[in-house]
Amino acid sequence: MSTTTSEWSMYGLEDEWATELRSASLVAERLADSEEAKRALSAMGILYWHHSASARVRWIRAFPAIQIMGTVRIAVDHYEHGTFWPKLTEAMQIRPGQLFSQEWGSAFLDNLETLGMPQFDDIDDPGLRFVGPILMHAGMPTYCLGDYLRLVTERRTREAGLTPEDFVSWASARAAEGRLYNTDKPVERFLRFGGDYAVDVTDRVFELLDVVAGGGTGDDVPLPQRYRDAVLELRRRGELDRRTPTRGGAPDQELRAQLVLDPFGRGPLLRLPAVAEGQADWTVTVGVDALRVRSSAVWPGEPAPPTEVPIPSPVRSVSASLRSRPDLAMSVAVVDDKDPLLAFSEDGRFLPPGLPLPGAPVWLLHPGNPDSLDVTGHAELMSEGAVPPGWVGWTLRLLDLSRAEAMRAGGAERAHTVRKVAAARIITGEPIRGLTSGDAAVFGDVPCVELPDGGGGAAAWTLSITSADGSVLVENRPLQSGAPGEVWAGVHRPLLGRYRVRVRGPWGRGVVRDLNLAESVTLDSNPEWRRINRVGLVPSSVRLKLPEGMETNTSTIVLAEDEVQKQIELRAGSSLLRATVRPPHMTMSYQSATASTPPTTRPLQLCTEELREADGFLIVDLGESGHPRLHALVSRHCVQELEPTGGTRGDVYRFNLGQLSDTLAAHPRIEIALDHGAEMIVAQVNPRRLCSDILLEEGALQLVDGVHVEGLTALVYPQRAPWKGATPLEVKDGRAPLPLELRDAGPLLVALRIVDPWAPVPIPAWPISFGCRLVDAPGFLSTDDASEMQLSQCLAGEAEFPEDTAQLSWVWAIVTRWRSLGLPTELAPAVARSCQAVLREDPAASLMALEESQIDAPRLPEVLIRSGLVWEASKLAFRARLAWGSASGLPAVLLGSGRLIEQAGSHSEDLAQAEAVFGDAIHSVLSGVDPSPRAGRYDAGAEAYQRLDSTERSDFRRQAALVPKGLLDGDTRVRAALDLLDQVGRMNQKVETNAAHVLTAVETHLRRRGDDAGLRAIADRRPDRQTGWRVLPALSMALAWVARRGVRGDAECVTLIQKLQGLWVELSRFAPDLVTIDLIVAELLQAAGPADYAKEGS
Template identity: 35%
Template sequence: MSQTGNFSISTQAQPSEFLDLLETDWRPRLRGVSLVTEIEVSSETLAAAAQMLGVLYRRKVFQGKFQTMFDRWPGCVAVTMSGVAATAYRQGTFWPYWWEACGYLDGTSQDQATWGQGFIRALKTFDLPTFPEMPWKYLGPIVMHSGIPTFCLEDFFRLLLQRRAQDPALDAEALLTWSVGRQHRLNTLDEPAQRFIRYGTDYAVDVLDRCLDLMERLRASDPDLDGLGLPTRFIAEAQELAANGRLELNHGELSEVRRSRTERPRLSLDPFGQGVLITLPPVGDTPDGMARWNVTVDGLQTIVRSRSLWVGAAEGAPSTTFAVAQPARTAHVSLYGSSHEVELEIVDPADPLLVFTETGRHLPRHLALPPDTVWVLHPKDRRLVHNVAPHEVIESPLPIGWDGWRLVQLSLEGVAWLGLDGDDSRRLVRGHSKPRIVTGEPTPGVTTPYGSAVFSEPPSIWLPAERETTWLVDIRPSSGGPSVFTGSFTVSEPTMISDELWAALPRPILGAFQVTVRGPIGRNARRSVVIAESLAARCTPQIRLFNHAGLAPGQATVTAGSGMRVEPTMLTFTSHELEHVITCSTDHETEPFIVAPPHMRVLVEETEQSPRWHAGPLRLVTENVENIGSLCIEVPSVDKLSPIEVLVGGRSVQEVASSGRGRYHLNRAATTLKAHHSADLILPFLGRAVPVASVRPAKLASAVTYHEEHLVLEDGVWVDGLTAGIYLTTAPWREPEIIPVEKDCSIPLPQHLINAGRMHVRLAVQDPWLWDEWPRWPHPREIFTCDAPGRYSGDDEETAISGYLAGMNQLPSQISQLERLWTIIDLANRIDYPSAKRRINETSAILRQHSHAIRVLSEAALPPDRTIVALITTGLAAAPVHGFRESDYDLWRQYPAIAALLTSPALPGEATEDSDLLANIEAQCGKTAVRLLRGEVDPHAEAGRFDHNAEWMAQQSPEQLEAMWRAAHVVPAALLDEDTRVEAARQLFSKRTSYDARDVADQSNRVIRESVSIKLTEYRGLEKCVEARCHPQRRDGWLALPAVSIAFALIARIAARGHGGCQFLEREFRPLWRSIAKISPELTTIDLVLAELLVAGRTGKPDK
């Protein structure tokens, strides 16, 4: 007897009768699942069904009526074929297992097609996904609906545990992103498991999520495995493997595991303000309440800080965001002090279509799109294509750096796919309605210390039901511990579940809970909800507007129902106070919350700056108004705002109307603001003149002088928030000392800065509620130089190096912290003080003695434009590297120039197909790099050449050129792609009349002439790369600058291979190469990487 459903079937019955009974049982169940593997079938029933199908198929083939079998028993065909694929697989392909299971041992390719067509027809009968996007017409759907075969689960579970051990914050979406990021990452898995993960989209994410949850629960001594919603075979196999010690679970309390886990950084969208964001999650376990993030976007590093204003009451640093100022390919994010790094793809040059949910969460390109309202971001010159035109809800303007892109909100209801013209890639729209966790409105003005919303009522759960569906609900404390509710609901119509979810908890409810709803695979909902039942805050005024001191003063009264205590209940906010801490407690729980009454805020968009919201009037600089694009003003619950007025001497001289959603194009007032030098911007609102910004000249002092224990701003103009950043030229490796300026325009010095030597002082007006990151070293035009005696006293090495920079002693010959020397090189390159050349020579000599000096440069956190200059200045761009580390491979994605030098000994031999090295090179440089390593000709050798078009452009106005550039360069491309090279050459073109460019141009003819000597080396033929960059008729002047750039790079990389002639030329031309790197770091970086790959590709191929 075989068991299925709630009744028994005799295997002695006739095949047709047996299958009829199974069909009756399986048909309705198939209509309530997403994948056929969700149907639970015993091994006996599965074996019997396969045999019966085989018997009937043999008969029908003999009679020529086999199609009727697939029409009569589609449920049996679907369940049995996917079941055999899931349970019988050991290795190899599916069909041998199927022929064996059904007893049809002489199956042909025609039989495979017949059964494959029958399986797809069965899927269509039950409205199940057919996965037409897969490359295997018949086998693909069978693989997907079988899920991950049981035989493959051990390797699969081990991979999950390995990845979670390497990345404790790993979630299912991130795991899928990692899995499909490189072709060979799943090589430890059998082919069926690889295919399911690569092509499963939402279904794969959901299976990964449930399995990660399973692995986590198995860590507990008495695991609770209810509510997972996985096929029984997954759970049984995991339990058996765990019992036999075949899984490295690191048993411990589940609550401890969860407490140690943090969220991951992710891409998100603020559609009416900052645009594309990197959301940085809250961080616990920060003793000082400060989280410091390294955010590197296309090689440019920024430090982003998040700090609780109430250290001690708040348990860690809250979530914060970093606005992506312009289109970029990737971002690398790491928490300071952590070795783990998260890579986020921003724009894929091959498919520059970004999609976000209505709430702003990014939907990665390997996921299907929901049939809901979404935000779509794409280049304006690439038209959206689709099977059915989606309804356009609204179009929103983007920040200034995203010119050439379009952001539109679309309803995808009824749409099957979405894409861009000229691209075969399609984003499928797939999915039934998903459950919803319904919270209602959050308590206004109240959040957790981490920035999460707080709800005064427990949420309900809405369960959809296009057909009868079973949903599993699990609610657990976010900090860990047993479930407060676990149950299942089978519904045949949409249903709201509420009271029974929370019946077991003492009231009032206080705390954070993880609510998970799971139904058919691919249909789930998960949300963390913070509840403080009956908590309310009444704020006066209801919205705090700006005043000249910051925000209008306000009050808040916090109340709660019986059983919950609040301390304090009355809060007062001055103009400089944004939030206060309260504590809520019951007999069972205590939670701190932040009360911040609703307030207006303002944002300014500036060229190449990440826009941020401010909770007070802005201070804008007159000299910078031409770089300002728009001003955004947000007043809670107010959609339409009046025009802002430009006041000069209290008189309105111009109005700027809103273009919608509180966005004002401030560039329309640029001429007025520059003409009057000083002005105030006010917003008329409810009869009040609300200040939103002031515009003042930048000069806050004429000089800064040293007076032993303090500095003094000469002719200083003190304003609230005025702050000084003090940089020691005698210890440039130290971070700046940030000190508020006193009202008498003095700057008190801490003890370690007294008699510490010459200082550079940068002045800035800081927002009291935001942490403004100070530059690692400011631009020369931003600083005051303040002469002071002495040197910096730190450890012995610091003191000795500082004494050298102060002119008190020689440079030590033995230095362990090489990053200190790199900062000396960087400062000397940026500020040409009298002793700069000598310090460069002496410091470079020591750096060249250390084989790991180049590697240390990647840790010195110099921006890309200064990194390339430092490499060239020291001569290390032409020095051989002995030995390499596999960890150097990952540097390709952030520091390609450094990586090219460090991995030079491994090229091209170690860059084999499926190697991490080649994958990293291709990810950064594109497919051109692969061709060059094979010794092929550069397909874009002429890209960036200054020809007759360049001569024509030199006659155009700056405004005409800027319009051309904006239209031409929209989508970021790989480093060696043609568009990237042209854009880099454009930046060189814009600097063609600079002092450094003229210096190089005067010698360009000689450089090109000398570079012809490359043909006398074993790398004969590479001189053609220089010729390809030359003007058709001229090889002198600024028109030859692109050719000079690649000539320098080729000479350097051949010199690194020991060629004496090129070593002489590199030393001779190094000052000129440094000059061109300073004005055109992008093209110089490209050419250095290009030269290394060209030379590596020619190694051993002299006649290529």
């Protein structure tokens, strides 16, 4: 076949464009000029049109770069509202036949393979087999860039410290579920399937937005010009908020809470960020359990350091808020029931879902046994981790994914793909052992960059380095080899401080990393590893060796037996690094289904009763391989030895203390040591009862028959000021002097605990009844606040209730802790009426005040029913807002159901947060349809469950609750009904006896009102045998339905529910989850129902 001059010129263009494309990941990075692309496509059109079908197939593949480049150029410029092929054939100047899209699209995929470019074969829509990859290589068509930028700017505004990885992970998950609303499909697909490419583009767009918002042009940001034009247009229209550029500042992720993993100890953890004020006082909610966590700055003027909080069992989410900074409230998703696979890097960093897993060692945590993980390709087992007791039924393993293609937890809807393209790496060497800065490692070697092609390929690479204060040290400098000398050329040496190193190249193949560097610094510790002794740790001395040009405030550090670490300062010119010298040492920690302690060097203080009730694990980090045994000692004589169990690492050992149950029955107080001579005591076990009595003598608490143990602390709560919380007092020689404000404060509730200053645990807002003692005394709390003092006087029976001035949080504390206040019979009714009057005066404000009242989530339904707020309407409720969370879901719905109904089906942040708590069922319920109306009904399965013994019940419940579901999910409702079944024997017998009669009365009332929806909701819960405990789930729904009708103006319903208040309070005490769910369902169904329901709804 003869070759025309035009064809010869096409061969030259093919070589040129092929070279361009081989230096890129996506075609969008190296797009040809529009007119040149059209001329090339026109030439391709001539070849296509003048050849037979078989010849056309060959010709299209003869010019892969031209076909790819021209096709993507048309998609970038002209794709709009689903229209592509007509625009392409117009540019080719041909009239296509029926097979054109098949021929051209198949060739496009083959040509991508020829040039080694991604084919995006994971796009699972058959209708997008060809257009999908074409649009992915377009990096989003120009016409829909506005949707993408809007999505980015909205999300950054809503979520402080948002990272590109987190944004793409969030958008990918939403897109997979079809809920990335008001966003054009090419944007949705790019974020869903783009993986590392989408993250890299988003990272550059974040920088472009910051630069342009700050007044710049963005010319130095490596993105196609059309991105700059779109952002500049936003600024011109005034739609771009001026933001402080972040590219040179502190790492974004430091502003947010993150999941991390301790694979051989505490398992998944929530890492709270550093707080600039120097003091951090957090309220952390894990599932429904609220904890108070504090941290303080190590250096004056420095931020409070990051803090880690264990996640003792699978939960859907955890949340944290600073008590002083509610604007820093944050929520972190943990387990997604649709995709319950959690992935962490080898060093424990959480890998967000929706992004490809690295082809490297990765920790994978998933429900079930190892065989329940579906692996495409091959994943080599490197190590087995140990899950905390509360995660029993889950598997934790370190797998090498370098030869794997995808991972899927058994039954999950989504698979996790493994990254297929090689990316740049920053090589640091090993960190300096025993030296950290802000809990992060410090490296002494000079880092280098490893490029995928060794720097000799066609790809262009650039380097940027910024310091901790935001100074740009290197900006977009070309990078050739990545050797240390090239990377750090022009940067002051020796390197000292925190640096952000960013390498950019083809999209999705760059890397960014934040490093603490102290070039050539070494530490010599004597001994190299500190073991424990009777006092703490063996003494240690550390010598620092510094390079020329670097100095320190101390070159020799001596650590006494009670010292774990010391702070130092390193200086090199104007650079400063504040660091912590902490030589490696032995630690101990403890884990059970209900408790987890951080590693400590002091003997753990454990409770005899807890060890006998449940298996707990003592974890010892020896720092060396060996064959350790634990010795249970009574009066320094060994009565039992323990061997380590599975889930050990070379130097970390786990011991099941449940094996001590029989020993503890005979010897309630023991010491646990690593040696017979009790030189290395790792734990002391004492009964929960640490004294026989507590007396008040001469302004001090005096323990009778108290144990003598270091760290013994009395937590003192004034009974007549239940809002005050605990005052910790050190107990010495059995005595704890009271501060002046507690000496005449009336009766005191005292809880004893043994505190390790190196491993502090949260202090409860109010003591557990079986773990505290009442020290009776006259008086009331005397403070400078007249209202507070009058309220305390009222509880002492010496003043009127200050209804006009009492703070809502004080009133909530009284209602919540009502049963432990010991109010006289003649006083209690008046106080109860006053509390109800205050709370019901402004129900919306009262519900919002719940956030600062530290009420345990399981107590919420009881407290709300006792207060009467569940049937009290509020005209202002629609405007009120509470943060969504497992613990705050009920009051949030009572306040904002109307707002949720209005937002149903929208791209609403409120709705997204509600879904995270309630699950997918929320969408159906908001439309007025309960997807699981019979879930929780007592049927034959409940009868069978009743016949199981306690061990069989526990095994059944554990298997059924491996993966947490949304609060409105059917499985969650069944578990809530089973919880009630476990508690029936403890409930006031009158509830069970009267349940059927009360249920009939409620149905009769609703039938008179013509409330068919309410009757159906109750009927769905009615059992076949309508007697006793079997009707309790139906009764729970009936009471909730009547209460929420009362909110909507039905006075007779209010009268009825007030008569049944006592019975409902008792039911809520023993079935808090079921009562919570039914209140939420009743409220949302009525709010979504006919106008006669919703007219006065919240």
